[in-house]
Each structure stands twice: as structure tokens, then as C-alpha cells.
Amino acid sequence: MVTLFQALDYILFPGFWRQQVKQPVFILSNPRSGSTFLHRMLEKDQQFTYLSLWQSLFNSITIYKLVAFITRVDMSIGDPIGRIVDYLDNHFFKGWDGLHKAGLRFSEEDEFLFVSSFLAPGLVLFFPYLHEVAEIYSIDNLPEKARQKVIKNFRLSVQRHVYASGGQIFLAKNAVAGGRLGLYQEAFPDMRAIYIHSDIFKSIASSLSVFSKPWSFHSPACYKRKYESMSIIEMVRTNHQGIISHRLNFAPENAVDIQYDHLVSDPEATVNSIYQHFSLAMSDTYKASLKQDSIAAKSYKSSHVYTVEDYGFTSDEIEQYIANQSAEDQAFDEKYHELE
Structure with a gap:
């Protein structure tokens, strides 16, 4: 269905594929490390689209x-219809309340742009055995022909969104994109x-809680089982390594x-440092919004305690497991410590 409508885009909105995407901003992190928190502060700035x-x-x-x-x-x-959507959100995403506020109309990662091609680590939400097809974690290693096709599709996806938004700066976040x-x-x-x-x-302890949450619904026999949980641990490990090793590029x-x-x-000082580094302008309206978000964040206390022991x-x-590294991984660690 989406492919059909994307084909119509070329007929109804033929200029989209020439849309310039200037200096898009990507937030990268380990899973469960504040990327959603930062994204939802930045998305309130009207110069961004997400x-x-x-x-x-x-x-x-x-x-x-x-x-x-x-x-x-x-x-x-x-x-x-809006009330139906709210009902569906409350029903299907209720289990994530307090962990990661989610819903069809909430901002989310760009991960689902890759799901239809089954090249997304985020598929671990639905498939507990993703570590058995570990190349999904590192699609930079795909054969060049396939890789170029993925790049083209990703570029067109972002161009579509920026075109529809009127040319704003594209803001995205992803906590599993290291590969x-x-x-x-x-x-x-x-x-x-x-x-x-x-x-x-x-990050691993918290990720085990969040990413395995849907398993309790669709595959309860896998929930909190040690072997299946390795998919999540491997996802976090490879993402962590990929981010830091690519940082120097x-x-x-x-x-x-x-x-x-x-x-x-x-949070306020952190966001100000980001704007300063990228020479981004900050409107008075957004400054006020940022100050309010910062005040609210400082009063927030998480009620969740995450432990790896809960998963065996x-x-x-x-x-x-993290320390069991190849020579290539050890070189990665040296680069990481240089950055620190």
C-alpha cells in the first residue's frame, strides 16, 4: 500500500525528489540513554521537522x-477518529508507560523506515531470535548493490518528509543505528x-526491560528467557561499538x-551547548519552552529499577561478554577512550 502511494508521489508531487535536505541533525546513543528525552525537547523548536x-x-x-x-x-x-486513535494508543502502547511514551502521533525514531525491508535492529521487538541473523545489526556491511539501494530509499524517505513539511531542518534520533x-x-x-x-x-539492563516488553504479549514463552535476551544484548553492544568507531569520520x-x-x-545548558556548536539560532519562544522542559526534567524521578538478573x-x-573482544574491537575501545 505504501509503495503504491509513494509511486503516486512522483505524479502528484514531482518536485519532491529534488528537495534539498540541508544539514539534517541525528541524535545517536545507546538505547535507553536519553535520546527520546533530548529529541522531544528539540522538536519543539519550529525550525525542525521530525x-x-x-x-x-x-x-x-x-x-x-x-x-x-x-x-x-x-x-x-x-x-x-481521533478518539479511536487515542484508544488504540492506550491499548497497544500502555505497557510502555513510564518507560518510553509511545503512540501513532508521538515523535519516534527513523527505525521504521527500515522495517519494511527487514533491515532494522528494532525488529527485535517482534522477533526474539534476531541475534541469529546478526548482519541486520550492521547493514553497512551489505553487498554494495544492496547497500546503494538502501541509501537511495532512505534519502527519498527523508526528502518526502522534508518536502511535505516545507523544507525545515530534518531532526531524527536512533538508538540502534550504530551499524x-x-x-x-x-x-x-x-x-x-x-x-x-x-x-x-x-543501557543493557534498561534495554532488556523495554525491548522485551512486547514479547510478553506475542511470545510469552520467550519473555525474560536468557537465550532470547541475547538478541537485545548483542544489539546494544554492536550499536555502541558502531557509534563510537564511526564518530571519527x-x-x-x-x-x-x-x-x-x-x-x-x-538539560537547558546541554541544549544551549548543542546550538552553540552547530551555530543554530534559538528563538525567544523556544528559549522559554526549553526552560520549562528543564524545570520539569529536574523534578522527574524514575520509579523503575532495571537489573540484568531479572533476565537470567x-x-x-x-x-x-562485552569484554570478549577481537583485535578490531580492542582498537575501537582505544578510540572510545581517546574521545572520553
């Missing part, structure tokens, strides 16, 4: 226009990256490093 979940699933300008038209009609008759950053940079050579550095061990002015602890303790692992096992 993907909501439904837009990443239905990436077509024609569909965007149809949804806008249906929404206007729906609002004029009391918003019955395709080369692809990102080929699609958009002038892309800007924000790297959130965090404790990988804490960016010009200094196109990448900025921030610490998770600093982001949490002083010990801390020593996780440390040993």
Missing part, C-alpha cells in the same frame, strides 16, 4: 495529505550528529558529544 510513528510507517506525501484532509473533516464532526552510520553519511554527507555518551551496562564542526549525566542534570544474567556475565 517523524511521528505513523509518518515513519506510512512514508508518502500523498498519505500525509490524505491524513491532513481526513483530520480536518474529523475535527469538524467532533473528532471520532548503518556509513549509510546515513553517504545519504547526507553534511549531516550533523549529536552523540550521547552513557554507561553501556546500565565526522568533521569536528558536524558532531558534538554530550554526557548523559549532564543532559539529565542540566549476572553482572559478571555481561561484563565478560
Whole structure:
């Protein structure tokens, strides 16, 4: 269905494939390391455009226009469709409340642009055995012909969205994209990256909780089982390594490093440092919004405690798994410590 509407885009909106995407901004991190928190602060700045979940699933300008038209009609008759969407969100995403606020109309990662080709680590939400096809974690290693096709599709997807939004700066975030950053940079050579550095061990514990949550619904026999949980651990490990090893491929002015602890303790100062590094203007309206978000964030206290033991692992096992590195991985670690 999406392919059909994307074909219509060429007929109804033929200029989209010439749309320039200038210096898109990508937030990259370990899973569960503040990327959603930072993204949802930045997305309030009107100079950015970003993907909501439904837009990443239905990436077509024609569909965007149809949804806008249906929404206007729906609002004029009391918003019955909107209430249905809210019901579906509350039903299907309720299990993530307090972990990662999600829904069709919430901003989301660009991950679902890759799901239809089954080249997305995020598929671990649906398939507990993804570590058995580990090449999905590193699609930069695909054969060149396939890789170029993925790059073209990704570029067109972003062009569609930016065209529909009126040419704003594209803002995205992804916590599992470590194995395709080369692809990102080929699609958009002038892309800007924000790297959130965090404790990988804490990220693993939290990721086990979030990414295995749907298993309790669709594959309850797999939920909290040790073997299946290796898919999530491997996803976090390869993402972590991919991000840091690719970090050195960016010009200094196109990448900025921030610490998770600093982001949490002083969001306003962190965002100001990002804008300063990229020479982005900040409107008075957004400054006020940022200040309010910062005040609210400082009063937030998580009620969740994540442990690897809940999934059959010990801390020593996780440390040993992460430390069990090849010579290439050891070289990666040296680069990581240089950045720190």
C-alpha cells in the first residue's frame, strides 16, 4: 500500500525528489540513554521537522495529505477518529508507560523506515531470535548493490518528509543505528550528529526491560528467557561499538558529544551547548519552552529499577561478554577512550 502511494508521489508531487535536505541533525546513543528525552525537547523548536510513528510507517506525501484532509473533516464532526486513535494508543502502547511514551502521533525514531525491508535492529521487538541473523545489526556491511539501494530509499524517505513539511531542518534520533552510520553519511554527507555518551551496562539492563516488553504479549514463552535476551544484548553492544568507531569520520564542526549525566542534570545548558556548536539560532519562544522542559526534567524521578538478573544474567556475565573482544574491537575501545 505504501509503495503504491509513494509511486503516486512522483505524479502528484514531482518536485519532491529534488528537495534539498540541508544539514539534517541525528541524535545517536545507546538505547535507553536519553535520546527520546533530548529529541522531544528539540522538536519543539519550529525550525525542525521530525517523524511521528505513523509518518515513519506510512512514508508518502500523498498519505500525509490524505491524513491532513481526513483530520480536518474529523475535527469538524467532533473528532471520532481521533478518539479511536487515542484508544488504540492506550491499548497497544500502555505497557510502555513510564518507560518510553509511545503512540501513532508521538515523535519516534527513523527505525521504521527500515522495517519494511527487514533491515532494522528494532525488529527485535517482534522477533526474539534476531541475534541469529546478526548482519541486520550492521547493514553497512551489505553487498554494495544492496547497500546503494538502501541509501537511495532512505534519502527519498527523508526528502518526502522534508518536502511535505516545507523544507525545515530534518531532526531524527536512533538508538540502534550504530551499524548503518556509513549509510546515513553517504545519504547526507553534511549531516550533523549529536552523540550521547552513557554507561553501556546500565543501557543493557534498561534495554532488556523495554525491548522485551512486547514479547510478553506475542511470545510469552520467550519473555525474560536468557537465550532470547541475547538478541537485545548483542544489539546494544554492536550499536555502541558502531557509534563510537564511526564518530571519527565526522568533521569536528558536524558532531558534538554530550554526557548523559549532564543532559539529565542540566538539560537547558546541554541544549544551549548543542546550538552553540552547530551555530543554530534559538528563538525567544523556544528559549522559554526549553526552560520549562528543564524545570520539569529536574523534578522527574524514575520509579523503575532495571537489573540484568531479572533476565537470567549476572553482572559478571555481561561484563565478560562485552569484554570478549577481537583485535578490531580492542582498537575501537582505544578510540572510545581517546574521545572520553
